[in-house]
Amino acid sequence: MATAHTGVPTLELRDVAKSFGAVVALESGSIRAEAGSIHALVGENGAGKSTLVKIVAGVHRRDSGELLLDGESVDFGSTAESKARGIAVIYQEPTLFPDLSVTENIFMGRQPTGAGRRIDRSAMYAETEGLFERLGVHIDPRRLARGLSIADQQIIEIAKAISLDARVLIMDEPTAALSGVEVDRLFAVARSLRDEGRALIFISHRFDEVFELCDTITVLRDGSYIDTLKTADTNVDEIVALMVGREVGDLFPKTPAPVGQAVLQVEGLSSRGVFHDVSFEVRAGEIVGLAGLVGAGRSEIARAVFGVDGYDSGTVSLAGRVVPGGNPRAAIKAGMAFVPEDRRKQGLVTEASVAHNVAGVIRSGLSKAGLLTQKAESQAAGPWAGRLEVKTSALDMNAATMSGGNQQKVVIAKWLATNPKLLIIDEPTRGIDVGTKAEVHRLLSELANDGMAILMISSELPEVLGMADRVLVVCEGRITADIPRAEATPENVMRAATDTLEAQR
Amino acid sequence: MSREYAPYSQPLWRRLLLTREWAVIALLAVVVLYSLANVRNFDGPLTLTFLLLDTAPILLIALPMTLVIVTGEIDLSVASIVGLSSVLLGVLHEAGLSIPVAGLLAILAGVACGAFNGFLVAYVGLPSLAVTIGTLALFRGLAVGLLGTKAITDFPDSWKDLATATIGDTGVPVVMILFVVLALLFTLLLQFTTFGRGIYDTGLNPEAAHFTGVNVERTKFILFVLSGAVSALAGVYYTLRFGSARGDNAVGLELQVIAAVLLGGVSIFGGRGKLHGVIAGVLLIGVISSALRLESVQVSYTNVIIGLLLVASVMSPSVLAWVSGKTARRNKRGPGPQSAPVGVGTQGR
Known part of the structure; x- marks a missing residue:
């Protein structure tokens, strides 16, 4: 199943499984990340990518399967153990401390100390400057993290990973909120890390980026490993077909x-x-x-x-x-109707029901003699949810647990209902x-x-x-x-x- | 081509009965039945009358307070508005105005107090906790300043009698008619109007509410005005019931109101809660105090018991989640360090 390759991969997962209660999040996840290469992990939402990453990061413990680091079986009980073994994960939305300086964020929890156990700030600043120079970015090491762009925050996370000498870097949809120039800078950094001999795993929904940056692509579908292909030997259509398990047809009809x-x-x-x-x-x-x-x-x-x-x-x-x-x-x-950029914050009241959300804008037209009933709301919401094929068992289910795509359908349904x-x-x-x-x-x-x-x-x-x-x-x-x-x-x-x-x- | 959906995931009785509100109502029923069987004189003719007379101001103020807390705000100045309204009623009546006119002016003063709170919270954007701690002191200061330490007790007997009168020989005070009418109006407002849906949206996600066209500022402003008006009305009742207008009337009442609202299942973070639960919460506290008083338990112990009850009720959702999580883990194979189930289909973050 895995590509024939000599040498021991830096990180390897074999048939890793993880369930939460009755829900199987990952059935059989496998990937081989080699030193000095960038490996893409692709799959639809719910394919198990994030679960796989969280197992490697030590957030979750696997139920079964093998997790090998340099060919040696490991078991992470916490994120600290995973970090200590040289694994760093850069998330889509980095979590920095906004009121601390960039340098303090990089050295959080392991500040170098000088005489009398005092924190040696000048050493910290000097090392941060060295890191930024290596990454080719211009950020003042003394500035506060507050107000940094998401791109700069990711660079800080990467700098932190390098200062920990991480050998495996996993980037979970790092480009989702970046502009073109910022993506180019991130890719330049990723390539230089690859050339230093680190193993990188890159998760993205954007195929142009996957094909531009990565050497190898592993596809997951419904929690299972599907295939691993060399980027040079494949194309977007083939990858999409593997991800979806069928031909999607035209992406832009x-x-x-x-x-x-x-x-x-x-x-x-x-x-x-x-x-x-x-x-x-x-x-x-x-x-x-x-x-x-x-x-x-x-x-x-x-x-x-x-x-x-x-x-x-x-x-x-x-x-x-x-x-x-x-x-x-x-x-x-x-x-006018407006489907905003951030559906969890602006588009939906996630803690409310599908019917409440879909009828959210039109509800003043649904009340009779000033009184509005739940029944009127669900009767009005039903057809619109149906037209968009929102996946839910009943209209009074919370929108909070739905997938991103399903939530987006609810937001669109809500606005189309206003005609x-x-x-x-x-x-x-x-x-x-x-x-x-x-x-x-x-x-x-x-x-x-x-x-x-x-x-x-x-x-x-x-x-x-x-x-x-x-x-x-x-x-x-x-x-x-x-x-x-x-x-x-x-x-x-x-x-x-x-x-x-x-x-x- | 399009899908059909069931409107509800649970049958009607489950949706109605297996709720936080009904847990409070059930607890109230248990405490009442226990007291009837075990507390001497609890079934006496005056118990119900005094219980309702004493809790009437809390019942009244809890109505708008629930709506305010559901939007994620809080109004700590309600007891001070009761005091200010009480003093105004006394001063205006002493100056020769009739009780209805003086009462109306006192309620208008409450509207003004609420509008002041509402303006600062909704339109200036200040946190309601800070604003109403300020106006708690401000309105109380005005009340005490107007009347000093003296009390006005010269009210017409007919009005004082009305404030304590009961409906026929049921033992239910007349003031309960006012309460029931207001309770119905507030329930309709919260549960059966677009304005009420906007209250929940504001509490759950003010930004999304704004994007959906809910007038978040106006919603909050109106609720603070309602809170001021009803508090002043409660102040008028309070004054006539005790026949005494004093600047320090109802000191500390705001905490009793908020305690009862939270006990009734309203989330302090906003977005969750219903009025029938709140009413049961107020009555539960009233019944417990009344039963303990009949048993000659010291007031300090009563406060301890009510305090513990409140802490337990605020803790109960987390405890229940913890227990159900634990059972779920025991039933499935394999230990897991993470108790929170992660939605598979959700965006990884």
Whole structure:
């Protein structure tokens, strides 16, 4: 099953299993990570990737199977034991202490001491500077961790791992919240670590990154090992088929839709220090992609259009009527819907039921004589949950335990229930599995065909290019390009996204 | 093509009866039955009357307090508003106004107090714990400042009698009619209106509520105003019941109200809780105090028992989770260091 390879792998798992109660999270997980190579671990959500990582990290203990480090069987009872044996895990959202300096975070719990057991700060700073120089990044070792970008926080975690001389580095979806430049920097760091002879395991939903960075790919599906392939000998379609266990068909099923009247018109929208003089329109039947680097102001523009944030000047009109700013209720009334970027924090009340969430926006229309019943809510929510094929046993189940893709369906159902003229959707498929991704894309295409205007924000270039009729590129708070579908290429979108000269004009 | 769903995962009786609220109601029934059988004079004619007369202010204030706590906020100034309203009723009546007019003005003053709290919490964005600790002192200071240490006791007998009168020979005080009406209104507001859904959303996830179009600020503001108004109403009742307007009336009542609300199953973190549980919680504390008083147990011991009960009730969800986790582990093979089951389909983090 594993690829024939001479030499002992740095880290090897053979048929590792783990269950939580009746739920089998990992049935038979196997992977061989070799020194001096980057190994991708891919699979749909729920395939068991995170469980496998947590077993290696010492968070969970395996029920059965073998865990070998340099060919020697090991058993980690805690994360400390795993760290002590040279295993470091970089999570998607690093957990630094915000009120401590970057250096203190790196040396947390093992500060070098000098005379009289006092902490030797100058030694700490010197070592941190050396680490950052090695990684080729410019971060002040004395600054507080608070306010660092997620990319910089990950670099701090990597620096910590190197200072511990970790031999195995596992990165669990490190690029999900990074912009293109930040991804490039992370990859450069990862390659230099590989060239130093460390073993890296890289988990990502983004195939372009997997193919760019990794030497080998291991696929998990439904908790079981499926196959390991050399990156050079395979392609995206083959990997997707292995992950899903069937052909997914087209990931971006965009069909041309007749374009009608302008639905959303934004003119001269400005918010000091965030975005400046933003003007654009979205017409009925049109999917407009809002591209750009993370932090360029894409989400902020969308939030201002919908009214969850205010703005200083400019106008937003929907179907010819000016919508007052800073008031999401006015925007909803005018016919806007907004699927936000962070579904757990902004999109859903996760501790409430599916029916409560799906009926969340339309509920004022469901009350009779001012009174609203749970029955009215579930009757209204049922068809919308059904149309999106939300997987739940009953409508009063909590949304908290659902998978990311399923939660996203609940959020979309909630907004489609309002029958909007304009759908703003921020990162429609972030962190959801391939199968659901294709479903969401098919739905967006259908909605546009039915005459809805769609403004889609995405950090995934293939998604923007695959789905949008028109790509607006934002750089430093200004729109620097408006590219029709036929002319949009990764190159011209990225050029506009980094066109700081044009942005500062 | 589209799926069909069952509206509920559990049958009706389970959803209604196997809840935290019904556990409190059951406990109340057990304590009442035990007291009837074992406590001398508990079945006497005056026990019920005095129990309800004494707990009426707590019952009244617990209604808006529940809604405030469900949004994740708290109002510690309620007892001070009772005191201020009491003093205003006395001063205004002494100045020649009739009881209804003076009472109405006192309630309006309560509305103003609540609006002040609500403005600072909802629109300025200050934490309600800090704001209402401040206004607890502020409103009490105003009350004592207006009247000093003296008391106004000159109220018309007809009104004082009404405050303690019972409905026919049932032993139930007339003030309970007011309470039942308000309880129904607050239950409808919390459980059967869009405003009520917004209260829960605000408590569970204010950011998502804002994105969904819930007017989070207005929701909180209105609830603080309601809290002020009902507290002032309770102050009017309190004054007439004891026939005495004093600046230090109802000192410390806010803690009894909050204790009863938490005992009734409302989460101090917001987002969870229902009024029938809270009402049972208030009555449970009332019944226990009343039974212990009849048994001539010292008040300090009564407080110890009620305090332990509250701590136990706040602990019970964690204890239950721990016990069920332990049984689940024992039933499945293999020990695991992690007690929290990790959702397989959820995003790894």
